[in-house]
Amino acid sequence: xxxxxxxxxxxxxxxxxxxxxxxxxxxxxxxxxxxxxxxxxxxxxxxxxxxxxxxxxxxxxxxxxxxxxxxxxxxxxxxxxxxxxxxxxxxxxxxxxxxxxxxxxxxxxxxxxxxxxxxxxxxxxxxxxxxxxxxxxxxxxxxxxxx
Amino acid sequence: xxxxxxxxxxxxxxxxxxxxxxxxxxxxxxxxxxxxxxxxxxxxxxxxxxxxxxxxxxxxxxxxxxxxxxxxxxxxxxxxxxxxxxxxxxxxxxxxxxxxxxxxxxxxxxxxxxxxxxxxxxxxxxxxxxxxxxxxxxxxxxxxxxxxxxxxxxxxxxxxxxxxxxxxxxxxxxxxxxxxxxxxxxxxxxxxxxxxxxxxxxxxxxxxxxxxxxxxxxxxxxxxxxxxxxxxxxxxxxxxxxxxxxxxxxxxxxxxxxxxxxxxxxxxxxxxxxxxxxxxxxxxxxxxxxxxxxxxxxxxxxxxxxxxxxxxxxxxxxxxxxxxxxxxxxxxxxxxxxxxxxxxxxxxxxxxxxxxxxxxxxxxxxxxxxxxxxxxxxxxxxxxxxxxxxxxxxx
Numbered sequence: 001x002x003x004x005x006x007x008x009x010x011x012x013x014x015x016x017x018x019x020x021x022x023x024x025x026x027x028x029x030x031x032x033x034x035x036x037x038x039x040x041x042x043x044x045x046x047x048x049x050x051x052x053x054x055x056x057x058x059x060x061x062x063x064x065x066x067x068x069x070x071x072x073x074x075x076x077x078x079x080x081x082x083x084x085x086x087x088x089x090x091x092x093x094x095x096x097x098x099x100x101x102x103x104x105x106x107x108x109x110x111x112x113x114x115x116x117x118x119x120x121x122x123x124x125x126x127x128x129x130x131x132x133x134x135x136x137x138x139x140x141x142x143x144x145x146x147x
Numbered sequence: 148x149x150x151x152x153x154x155x156x157x158x159x160x161x162x163x164x165x166x167x168x169x170x171x172x173x174x175x176x177x178x179x180x181x182x183x184x185x186x187x188x189x190x191x192x193x194x195x196x197x198x199x200x201x202x203x204x205x206x207x208x209x210x211x212x213x214x215x216x217x218x219x220x221x222x223x224x225x226x227x228x229x230x231x232x233x234x235x236x237x238x239x240x241x242x243x244x245x246x247x248x249x250x251x252x253x254x255x256x257x258x259x260x261x262x263x264x265x266x267x268x269x270x271x272x273x274x275x276x277x278x279x280x281x282x283x284x285x286x287x288x289x290x291x292x293x294x295x296x297x298x299x300x301x302x303x304x305x306x307x308x309x310x311x312x313x314x315x316x317x318x319x320x321x322x323x324x325x326x327x328x329x330x331x332x333x334x335x336x337x338x339x340x341x342x343x344x345x346x347x348x349x350x351x352x353x354x355x356x357x358x359x360x361x362x363x364x365x366x367x368x369x370x371x372x373x374x375x376x377x378x379x380x381x382x383x384x385x386x387x388x389x390x391x392x393x394x395x396x397x398x399x400x401x402x403x404x405x406x407x408x409x410x411x412x413x414x415x416x417x418x419x420x421x422x423x424x425x426x427x428x429x430x431x432x433x434x435x436x437x438x439x440x441x442x443x444x445x446x447x448x449x450x451x452x453x454x455x456x457x458x459x460x461x462x463x464x465x466x467x468x469x470x471x472x473x474x475x476x477x478x479x480x481x482x483x484x485x486x487x488x489x490x491x492x493x494x495x496x497x498x499x500x501x502x503x504x505x506x507x508x509x510x511x512x513x514x515x516x517x518x519x520x521x522x523x524x525x526x527x528x529x530x531x532x533x534x535x536x537x538x539x540x541x542x
Contacts, residue, residue, distance in 0.1 A: 007175040012214045052289035052403055077410045079303035080356040086280035088295035097294050099304060099405055107405040109290055117356050122311045139293045
């Protein structure tokens with residue numbers, strides 16, 4: 001590393017950014033997670049499935065949507081995170097982030113319930129659910145299924 | 148006056164008349180306006196003009212790791228262009244190219260005759276975890292919030308899929324890092340100054356499997372500045388033999404990674420390069436020197452393929468054959484690339500043009516690529532293909 005030698009610096013005043021994110025229109029999704037379920041939206045007019053769920057269909061310009069549950073998928077790709085960003089360093093395990101394609105044709109991100117990334121493979125069938133962790137955050141979980 | 152016609156629109160020709168680049172690295176010795184000044188001074192002296200010759204200043208910076216939230220006016224003030232800067236441009240890691248595109252369009256459309264592009268980024272004033280978290284918040288609500296994504300994890304998702312589909316190996320990825328560190332060691336402005344071996348990469352600690360420390364670009368501070376002028380202005384200034392911007396192509400893709408078709412290619416790269424090749428009327432095989440967006444080694448492999456330097460899936464073979472070194476088919480990232488020169492987000496796109504301009508002027512010393520057609524290409528990606536710009540230069 002070509003790090004420059006220690007230089008004098010001035011410490012800035014601390015800025016704390018915590019957002020209150022509106023979820024009134026996607027309440028079904030966030031409440032579903034607490035019950036262990038993962039929902040996508042489907043436009044009642046054109047039938048398109050949206051994940052991440054969106055409550056407005058940009059093609060039909062309609063907000064007439066229904067909620068559908070996603071439960072089964074196949075892994076499309078994955079990685080195991082060793083260098084965790086701020087907000088995730090308290091988790092001891094190096095979590096595996098994966099993307100799965102569901103039978104409804106939606107793609108979804110989740111944490112693969114597997115300790116060793118070497119046991120994961122593309123095309124591996126997974127069961128999609130959600131869990132609430134001890135710190136109160138919820139996460140989508142992919143459980144490997146025997147094909 | 149010569150014009151270029153694209154989609155029925157006549158555009159004025161635009162050339163690069165001055166370039167500057169600061170030393171990239173952990174620059175805890177300077178504030179961001181001081182850092183911008185380094186590249187600005189060099190570019191102004193290179194062009195041989197003064198502040199009053201510049202009509203418009205476009206600042207390209209992501210800026211989300213700064214203590215200031217509105218940095219452009221303070222940069223313009225510091226370099227004596229306070230009354231010339233109507234905007235700041237942001238397109239993540241492609242902010243420098245987006246700023247170039249903005250300035251280019253202002254001249255090509257006839258609105259102004261000269262413009263300056265200031266690409267700058269300070270990333271090292273916050274700690275690594277904060278920087279990783281800021282960078283990882285590309286899709287907060289549906290990705291970062293639940294899963295703790297980082298940029299390394301995004302590109303790692305592509306690496307896993309590319310390796311599975313095409314048999315690309317960790318050794319091939321490592322070879323990209325070895326090449327780029329080699330050229331960085333010959334570039335005094337690069338963040339890293341040391342050569343590495345395949346072993347160094349393979350034995351380095353895992354960041355996001357399968358990507359290891361040496362597969363990743365560093366977190367760097369840096370600036371790069373470009374001065375552009377119209378053909379008429381060039382004549383007025385008496386500039387001989389400038390470097391012309393033949394085309395800038397653009398592309399974009401979904402913000403959520405889960406809405407992509409696959410994870411082995413960047414669609415926005417294909418879109419931007421097809422557009423640029425069409426406007427410039429050149430083919431990939433005409434390009435003699437390239438700067439591609441190698442924020443991670445897998446990104447360079449995908450870029451070879453998506454830009455048409457080789458067939459899809461054969462990027463690993465291209466680096467195995469040494470075709471992207473000087474003397475190969477398409478010398479790529481001869482300045483060390485993002486991987487080893489460093490990747491100060493807003494500066495990166497401008498720094499690519501800095502390097503290519505100097506290559507096209509035969510000013511690159513022991514890193515000079517032998518040229519016949521004098522055609523160069525810069526490929527700058529924002530995030531994981533959410534934005535892309537491809538610029539073709541010719542002298």
